Amino acid sequence: MLRFLARRLLVTLLVIACTSVLAFSLVHLSGDPAAAMAGEGASPADVESIRRLYGFDQPIHTQYFAWIGKILTGDFGRSFYLRQSVITVLAEHAPVTAKLGLSALVFALLLSIPLGILAGLHRDTALDRFALGLAVAGQALPSFLFALLLIYIFGVQLRWLPISGSATWLHFVLPSVTLGYYAAPALMRLTRSGMIDVMQSDHVRTARAYGLPAWRVVLLHALRSAIIPVVSLAAVQLGFMLGGSIVVETVFSLKGLGLLAWQSIQRSDIEVIQAILLLIALIYALLTLLADLLNALIDPRIRIS
């Protein structure tokens, strides 16, 4: 297990290093961001001074190592638009995205696990087909459209929930439902297939033979072994959701990392964009690592190969 852990840690570090190169080079794809930062109507002298100030006149690899070197000392640079250090800006926006991601995950689990259990227990019935149909139909609905639909029904027609901003926890209900909905189908399918497998296993048969009530067999004996892969998939899904929160945050005007990324892209605020790309990739890599470790813990075959 220790060797497996060391190898996975090494791979994760390599992945993060490579992503940092990518995050950096993406922003510098056009060669010189100075013109975009100076904006329209800037004089050549202005562009030149920005170029000098941010070091865009240096060779690209020098710029990269200067950037990554500063990051390793905890300095993420400054947002030229907001005139604040990037760390301050990130710290302001990250809690909203964290809250959104976690509540979306809770919603996804609350939706997918009961549905998955029911679909697995009543395999090939109308209920099972309904759950799978819901998953297929849901995947066809783009998140921005689903968000607008929810706004129309619950915000405009019924007036039950706020549709913009992040002042109270009520503001997070619709965004979390939108975001979590897309993580649900995969979790549901995995719960369902896990339940189908485990219900045929010996320990569940024994529990049944003891005459335990059905709910005890399902919730205490079967679910316990079916749930671990679901938890590890949920960790990966959380990573996906943080990356995908940009659409949801834009529609609901949630001041999180997604909205910040979108605004920073519009303002060519490159230090912020780089930092967000790196941060999201880092969180995703760590969550995947966590999921892998969890899987390896329950399935020794993974550790050896």
Added chain:
Amino acid sequence: MTAATLTTMSPRRLALHRLLRHGSFWFGGGAILLILLVALVGPLFTLDPVAQNLGARLVPPVWDVRGSWAHPLGTDQLGRDLLARLVDGARISMFIGIATVLVSGLIGTAMGMAAGYFGGRVDLVINFLITIRLTLPVVLVALVVVAVVGSSLSVLVVVIGLLLWDRFAVVTRSATQRLAHSDFVIAARAIGSSTPRILLVEILPNIVGPLIVVATVEVAHAVLLEAALSFLGLGVKPPLASWGLMVAESKNQLLFRPWLIAIPGVALVTLVLAINLLGDALRDVVAPEGRA
């Protein structure tokens, strides 16, 4: 058809037989054909999708009392005919979906086959590349690239194509791995076939099934991604009509003219649902052992 005739059929005919009896296949395939037809010949019959008529702004669809047959689906805030824009959007969605899958399919299949056939270091490197690709948030990366490079249909195709190859690679890799040690591949190697020949003539035809399934899923994925990028304002550029862009342009009409959002929205959902249903039907046929 009796069980006896089913077992004597060739695998290919059996697959076709199963496909033709699949409801999702007919519904999904039919809807896709219809949208493809609309995208190809529709522009001949509709008005100019970018012609503005400020005198006829926000005309409601024909089923509203104020609507008229001059604009069957009404007009948008610039007085452009909604039906014409919808048809134009079908063209763009179809083009993006198919073109990006050609790019991503080529990349992913080549990488997956190399990883699965050669194994060892090649496999290790390609697996690493897949991990890196999964670590990058798709929407964010696409937005950044489009913002930096500038938006055009070809940029969108390349960017989305370069982002969505991972599933092709994963599926091709495991399918190739299974075949790499099969008797017919060993036989081909024994008679001195070259490696490219083994890959293209022996292995590729035998993994076409799972490839087609992934391709349908990825077409849907690409269509959704284009719509999301256009919705965020960094996809298809106005005045071109993309369904995602049409929704974005009418976002603030949600309260008073919800049909402006509902019409392109329904079109988008129908297309993606049709592709997904077709994909489901194909998966049932190609990988019947996975049927639950």
